[in-house]
Amino acid sequence: xxxxxxxxxxxxxxxxxxxxxxxxxxxxxxxxxxxxxxxxxxxxxxxxxxxxxxxxxxxxxxxxxxxxxxxxxxxxxxxxxxxxxxxxxxxxxxxxxxxxxxxxxxxxxxxxxxxxxxxxxxxxxxxxxxxxxxxxxxxxxxxxxxxxxxxxxxxxxxxxxxxxxxxxxxxxxxxxxxxxxxxxxxxxxxxxx
Numbered sequence: 001x002x003x004x005x006x007x008x009x010x011x012x013x014x015x016x017x018x019x020x021x022x023x024x025x026x027x028x029x030x031x032x033x034x035x036x037x038x039x040x041x042x043x044x045x046x047x048x049x050x051x052x053x054x055x056x057x058x059x060x061x062x063x064x065x066x067x068x069x070x071x072x073x074x075x076x077x078x079x080x081x082x083x084x085x086x087x088x089x090x091x092x093x094x095x096x097x098x099x100x101x102x103x104x105x106x107x108x109x110x111x112x113x114x115x116x117x118x119x120x121x122x123x124x125x126x127x128x129x130x131x132x133x134x135x136x137x138x139x140x141x142x143x144x145x146x147x148x149x150x151x152x153x154x155x156x157x158x159x160x161x162x163x164x165x166x167x168x169x170x171x172x173x174x175x176x177x178x179x180x181x182x183x184x185x186x187x188x189x190x191x192x193x
Contacts, residue, residue, distance in 0.1 A: 007123045007166045013173045017113040020180035029179060039182040045091060046171045052084040053167050056135075057160040060153045070142035081135045085128050088167075092121040095174075103178065106185050113177045120170040127163045134159040 012018075028034055035043070059077055062068075068076075100114045134156040141152035 007120050007169055010169065010173075013113055013116065013176055017110060018176060019109070020107075020184055021176045024180035024183040026175075029183075034183065035179070036182055036186050038186065039179050042178060042182070043175065046175060049084065049088055049091075049167065050171060052080055053160075053164045056081055056084060057157070057164045060157045060160075063153065070145070074139050074142050077135075078139055081132070085132050085135075089125065089128060092124065096121055099178075103181055107181055110177055110181065113173075117170070117174050117177070120166075120173070124163075124166055124170060127159070127166050131156075131159045131163045 029039075029043070056077070059073075063073055096118055100118060104111045104114050134152075138149075138152040138156040141149040
Protein backbone atom coordinates (compact mmCIF):
# COMPACT_ATOMS: atom_id res chain seq x y z
CA UNK A 1 0.00 0.00 0.00
CA UNK A 2 1.24 3.48 -0.85
CA UNK A 3 2.49 5.71 1.95
CA UNK A 4 -0.05 8.51 2.56
CA UNK A 5 2.86 10.84 3.13
CA UNK A 6 4.54 10.35 -0.25
CA UNK A 7 3.75 13.22 -2.58
CA UNK A 8 3.28 11.13 -5.73
CA UNK A 9 1.38 8.24 -4.18
CA UNK A 10 -1.44 10.01 -2.42
CA UNK A 11 -4.68 11.23 -3.89
CA UNK A 12 -5.22 13.69 -1.05
CA UNK A 13 -4.67 13.94 2.67
CA UNK A 14 -5.83 11.17 5.01
CA UNK A 15 -9.50 11.51 5.93
CA UNK A 16 -8.83 12.12 9.62
CA UNK A 17 -7.09 15.39 8.72
CA UNK A 18 -9.98 16.77 6.66
CA UNK A 19 -12.42 17.60 9.45
CA UNK A 20 -12.15 21.38 8.92
CA UNK A 21 -12.64 21.26 5.16
CA UNK A 22 -15.84 19.33 5.79
CA UNK A 23 -17.01 22.36 7.80
CA UNK A 24 -15.62 24.87 5.27
CA UNK A 25 -15.79 23.24 1.82
CA UNK A 26 -14.07 24.79 -1.17
CA UNK A 27 -17.37 25.87 -2.73
CA UNK A 28 -17.85 28.32 0.14
CA UNK A 29 -14.45 29.93 -0.26
CA UNK A 30 -15.71 32.08 -3.13
CA UNK A 31 -18.55 33.61 -1.13
CA UNK A 32 -18.04 37.31 -0.41
CA UNK A 33 -16.34 37.80 2.93
CA UNK A 34 -15.67 34.08 3.43
CA UNK A 35 -11.91 34.44 3.40
CA UNK A 36 -9.68 36.66 5.47
CA UNK A 37 -7.04 38.76 3.75
CA UNK A 38 -4.53 36.06 4.61
CA UNK A 39 -6.71 33.35 3.06
CA UNK A 40 -7.11 35.36 -0.13
CA UNK A 41 -3.36 36.03 -0.21
CA UNK A 42 -2.56 32.33 0.29
CA UNK A 43 -4.79 31.26 -2.58
CA UNK A 44 -3.46 34.05 -4.81
CA UNK A 45 0.14 32.88 -4.26
CA UNK A 46 -0.80 29.26 -4.90
CA UNK A 47 -2.65 30.19 -8.09
CA UNK A 48 0.39 32.12 -9.29
CA UNK A 49 2.58 29.06 -8.70
CA UNK A 50 0.08 26.87 -10.55
CA UNK A 51 -0.09 29.27 -13.49
CA UNK A 52 3.69 29.60 -13.84
CA UNK A 53 4.30 25.87 -13.47
CA UNK A 54 1.74 25.08 -16.17
CA UNK A 55 3.15 27.79 -18.49
CA UNK A 56 6.67 26.45 -18.11
CA UNK A 57 5.59 22.86 -18.45
CA UNK A 58 3.79 23.73 -21.68
CA UNK A 59 6.69 25.81 -22.98
CA UNK A 60 8.18 22.90 -24.91
CA UNK A 61 4.99 22.56 -26.94
CA UNK A 62 4.87 26.33 -27.34
CA UNK A 63 8.40 26.33 -28.72
CA UNK A 64 7.51 23.57 -31.21
CA UNK A 65 4.23 25.14 -32.33
CA UNK A 66 5.33 28.73 -32.71
CA UNK A 67 8.18 30.22 -34.68
CA UNK A 68 10.44 31.69 -31.99
CA UNK A 69 13.91 33.03 -32.22
CA UNK A 70 15.95 31.16 -29.60
CA UNK A 71 16.98 34.41 -27.93
CA UNK A 72 13.36 35.61 -27.72
CA UNK A 73 12.21 32.31 -26.29
CA UNK A 74 15.03 32.30 -23.72
CA UNK A 75 14.06 35.87 -22.74
CA UNK A 76 10.50 34.66 -22.12
CA UNK A 77 11.41 31.36 -20.45
CA UNK A 78 14.38 32.10 -18.18
CA UNK A 79 12.86 34.83 -15.98
CA UNK A 80 9.68 32.81 -15.44
CA UNK A 81 11.66 29.72 -14.49
CA UNK A 82 13.89 31.71 -12.12
CA UNK A 83 10.89 33.40 -10.53
CA UNK A 84 9.00 30.16 -9.99
CA UNK A 85 11.97 28.29 -8.56
CA UNK A 86 13.16 31.03 -6.20
CA UNK A 87 9.73 32.23 -5.10
CA UNK A 88 8.45 28.74 -4.43
CA UNK A 89 11.55 27.89 -2.40
CA UNK A 90 11.16 31.10 -0.37
CA UNK A 91 7.44 30.52 0.13
CA UNK A 92 8.09 27.04 1.52
CA UNK A 93 10.82 28.31 3.81
CA UNK A 94 8.49 30.91 5.34
CA UNK A 95 5.75 28.30 5.77
CA UNK A 96 8.08 25.80 7.48
CA UNK A 97 9.78 28.33 9.74
CA UNK A 98 6.88 30.59 10.59
CA UNK A 99 3.34 29.62 9.61
CA UNK A 100 3.28 25.86 10.12
CA UNK A 101 4.37 26.09 13.78
CA UNK A 102 1.67 28.71 14.41
CA UNK A 103 -0.98 26.63 12.66
CA UNK A 104 0.03 23.48 14.56
CA UNK A 105 -0.27 25.36 17.84
CA UNK A 106 -3.69 26.67 16.81
CA UNK A 107 -4.97 23.17 15.93
CA UNK A 108 -2.82 20.34 17.30
CA UNK A 109 -5.01 17.69 15.61
CA UNK A 110 -3.53 18.85 12.28
CA UNK A 111 0.11 18.31 13.32
CA UNK A 112 0.48 15.16 11.21
CA UNK A 113 -0.90 17.07 8.21
CA UNK A 114 1.66 19.82 8.60
CA UNK A 115 4.38 17.17 8.99
CA UNK A 116 3.23 15.72 5.65
CA UNK A 117 3.38 19.16 4.05
CA UNK A 118 6.84 19.75 5.48
CA UNK A 119 8.04 16.49 3.95
CA UNK A 120 6.46 17.58 0.67
CA UNK A 121 8.59 20.72 0.80
CA UNK A 122 11.74 18.60 0.90
CA UNK A 123 10.56 16.53 -2.05
CA UNK A 124 9.56 19.67 -3.97
CA UNK A 125 12.97 21.19 -3.22
CA UNK A 126 14.57 18.21 -4.99
CA UNK A 127 12.16 18.65 -7.89
CA UNK A 128 13.09 22.33 -8.10
CA UNK A 129 16.81 21.50 -8.21
CA UNK A 130 16.27 18.99 -11.03
CA UNK A 131 14.01 21.46 -12.82
CA UNK A 132 16.58 24.25 -12.54
CA UNK A 133 19.34 22.00 -13.94
CA UNK A 134 17.20 20.83 -16.83
CA UNK A 135 16.01 24.40 -17.46
CA UNK A 136 19.57 25.74 -17.65
CA UNK A 137 20.56 23.01 -20.09
CA UNK A 138 17.46 23.76 -22.13
CA UNK A 139 18.29 27.49 -22.33
CA UNK A 140 21.88 26.69 -23.34
CA UNK A 141 20.64 24.29 -26.03
CA UNK A 142 18.36 26.94 -27.54
CA UNK A 143 21.40 28.49 -29.22
CA UNK A 144 22.69 25.13 -30.50
CA UNK A 145 19.44 23.90 -31.97
CA UNK A 146 19.14 20.49 -33.63
CA UNK A 147 19.51 17.34 -31.57
CA UNK A 148 20.98 19.20 -28.60
CA UNK A 149 17.83 21.30 -28.36
CA UNK A 150 15.55 18.32 -28.90
CA UNK A 151 17.22 16.28 -26.14
CA UNK A 152 17.38 19.22 -23.72
CA UNK A 153 13.73 20.11 -24.41
CA UNK A 154 12.69 16.51 -23.78
CA UNK A 155 14.69 16.34 -20.55
CA UNK A 156 13.22 19.63 -19.34
CA UNK A 157 9.73 18.47 -20.28
CA UNK A 158 10.10 15.38 -18.10
CA UNK A 159 11.30 17.44 -15.13
CA UNK A 160 8.63 20.11 -15.61
CA UNK A 161 5.85 17.51 -15.83
CA UNK A 162 7.05 15.87 -12.62
CA UNK A 163 7.29 19.23 -10.84
CA UNK A 164 3.78 20.21 -11.93
CA UNK A 165 2.32 16.89 -10.75
CA UNK A 166 3.96 17.11 -7.33
CA UNK A 167 3.23 20.80 -6.93
CA UNK A 168 -0.46 20.49 -7.81
CA UNK A 169 -0.94 17.67 -5.30
CA UNK A 170 0.90 19.60 -2.60
CA UNK A 171 -0.89 22.93 -3.16
CA UNK A 172 -4.31 21.31 -3.04
CA UNK A 173 -3.49 19.40 0.14
CA UNK A 174 -1.99 22.46 1.77
CA UNK A 175 -5.09 24.50 0.96
CA UNK A 176 -7.30 21.74 2.37
CA UNK A 177 -5.59 22.21 5.74
CA UNK A 178 -4.81 25.91 5.85
CA UNK A 179 -7.74 27.72 4.27
CA UNK A 180 -10.38 26.01 6.48
CA UNK A 181 -8.17 26.61 9.53
CA UNK A 182 -7.95 30.30 8.65
CA UNK A 183 -11.71 30.43 8.15
CA UNK A 184 -12.31 28.69 11.47
CA UNK A 185 -9.84 30.59 13.61
CA UNK A 186 -8.87 33.83 11.90
CA UNK A 187 -11.88 35.09 9.98
CA UNK A 188 -12.87 37.76 12.50
CA UNK A 189 -9.84 39.94 11.90
CA UNK A 190 -7.68 38.12 14.45
CA UNK A 191 -4.03 37.84 13.63
CA UNK A 192 -1.78 34.81 13.80
CA UNK A 193 0.68 36.49 16.12
